Every structure is written in C-alpha cells, then in structure tokens.
Amino acid sequence: DAGVIQSPRHEVTEMGQEVTLRCKPISGHNSLFWYRQTMMRGLELLIYFNNNVPIDDSGMPEDRFSAKMPNASFSTLKIQPSEPRDSAVYFCASSHDNRPRAYEQYFGPGTRLTVT
Amino acid sequence: GQQLNQSPQSMFIQEGEDVSMNCTSSSIFNTWLWYKQDPGEGPVLLIALYKAGELTSNGRLTAQFGITRKDSFLNISASIPSDVGIYFCAGQRSGGNQFYFGTGTSLTVIP
Numbered sequence: 181d182a183g184v185i186q187s188p189r190h191e192v193t194e195m196g197q198e199v200t201l202r203c204k205p206i207s208g209h210n211s212l213f214w215y216r217q218t219m220m221r222g223l224e225l226l227i228y229f230n231n232n233v234p235i236d237d238s239g240m241p242e243d244r245f246s247a248k249m250p251n252a253s254f255s256t257l258k259i260q261p262s263e264p265r266d267s268a269v270y271f272c273a274s275s276h277d278n279r280p281r282a283y284e285q286y287f288g289p290g291t292r293l294t295v296t
Numbered sequence: 297g298q299q300l301n302q303s304p305q306s307m308f309i310q311e312g313e314d315v316s317m318n319c320t321s322s323s324i325f326n327t328w329l330w331y332k333q334d335p336g337e338g339p340v341l342l343i344a345l346y347k348a349g350e351l352t353s354n355g356r357l358t359a360q361f362g363i364t365r366k367d368s369f370l371n372i373s374a375s376i377p378s379d380v381g382i383y384f385c386a387g388q389r390s391g392g393n394q395f396y397f398g399t400g401t402s403l404t405v406i407p
Contacts, residue, residue, distance in 0.1 A: 184338075211393050213394075222397065222399050222400065223339075223384065223397040223400075225394065225395075228393075228394060230393070236394060271338050271339075273338075275393060277393060280346075281344065282393075283327060283388060283393045283395075284329060284341055284344050285329070285341070285386070285395060286341060287331075287338035287339045287340070287341075288338050289337055289338050290337070290338050292336075
C-alpha cells in the first residue's frame with residue numbers, strides 16, 4: 181500500500197514568493213496533520229483535519245500560512261509570502277479512527293523548504 | 297503547548313549493547329506511540345501502546361506504557377548500526393486524535 185505522499189520533496193524559493201506544499205494521505209484515513217520540524221523547536225503541529233474539516237489550527241504561525249483539504253485524498257499547505265524563518269521540513273501525516281489501531285499517525289517523507 | 301520530556305537527549309553506545317530511553321509528562325495519556333526518524337526521512341511508527349502497564353515488542357524493540365499513564369519507555373536490545381537515528385515518543389490525551397511529541401533521543405551506535 182502507498183504511504184503518505186508529499187510533494188515536492190525539496191523546495192527552494194526566494195523571500196516573498198508563494199509556496200504550496202501538497203499531501204495525499206493514506207487511502208481510508210480520515211484525519212490529516214501538518215507538522216513543521218526544525219532543530220530549534222522540534223516537531224510542531226500546525227493544523228489537523230478530520231473528515232476534511234479543520235479541527236485545530238492553533239499551531240499555524242500566522243496569517244501567512246493557510247491549509248486546505250478539498251477532499252479526502254488531498255491537502256495543501258500554503259505560505260504567502262514566504263520568509264527565511266519559514267525554512268524547515270514540513271511533514272504531513274494521516275490516521276484513521278477505526279479500532280483497534282485508531283489514531284496511529286503515519287508520516288510522509290516531508291518537504292524540505294529553504295527560503296532565501 | 298503540552299511538553300513531553302524525553303531522555304536522554306542523545307546516546308552513544310557500542311554495537312551489541314542494550315538501549316533504554318523514556319518519555320514523561322505531567323498529563324495523563326491514553327495512547328503512546330514510538331517513532332524512529334532516519335536523516336532526510338519522515339518518522340516511522342515502531343510501536344503503539346493503548347493500555348496502562350502494557351508491554352509490547354517489535355523485534356528487538358520493547359516499549360511499555362507506564363502504570364501512572366504519564367510515562368513510557370522504549371528498550372532496544374543488542375543494538376546494531378542501523379538502529380542509528382532519532383527516536384520520538386508521542387502521547388495522546390482523551391477527547392481528540394492529536395498527539396504531542398517528545399523532543400527526541402538521538403542514538404549513535406559505534407560498530
């Protein structure tokens with residue numbers, strides 16, 4: 181079975197540009213999570229969706245960040261305008277809520293974003 | 297946000313040695329997950345724990361859900377070079393499917 185798919189794997193962009201990260205969760209999973217990982221702050225939850233609805237976006241740093249999940253198989257995280265401090269690895273993870281293995285999160289390979 | 301204290305922060309061990317690491321919290325959790333992350337990759341789920349006191353193994357890895365529900369432990373027996381990586385714990389409280397992640401334990405295995 182395919183795992184969580186993320187694209188692109190690497191993104192280098194200039195400050196001020198718009199960046200869009202993409203995620204395809206595991207088929208059948210109904211929760212999707214966006215994380216950011218940096219050396220300084222570790223793994224931070226940005227936002228998560230359940231059944232395509234945003235449940236908790238309290239981790240989104242500021243209005244420059246937005247996330248959408250138009251359907252069960254696709255989500256985007258957009259940064260506009262990007263800043264150098266947004267440089268990090270962004271992970272998408274998904275899970276389902278069916279017992280017995282409910283809520284186990286499976287991560288994608290990540291997108292390494294560099295903003296110059 | 298919720299803090300999970302993971303220790304040790306880093307470990308340097310000889311191949312063949314056993315490894316122990318733990319994760320503690322001030323809150324009670326219903327589920328504990330342990331992940332391993334290799335450089336340039338996403339975290340990979342190793343073990344999931346659902347019940348206080350539960351002891352679960354996955355090959356040379358054994359994890360335990362602490363009785364107080366505020367801690368969890370991961371042991372690796374007879375370490376090998378491919379065990380190198382960063383190990384994360386993650387805990388879930390009741391009432392939601394959000395997990396809180398620990399700060400990670402970096403493991404180096406010296407051949």
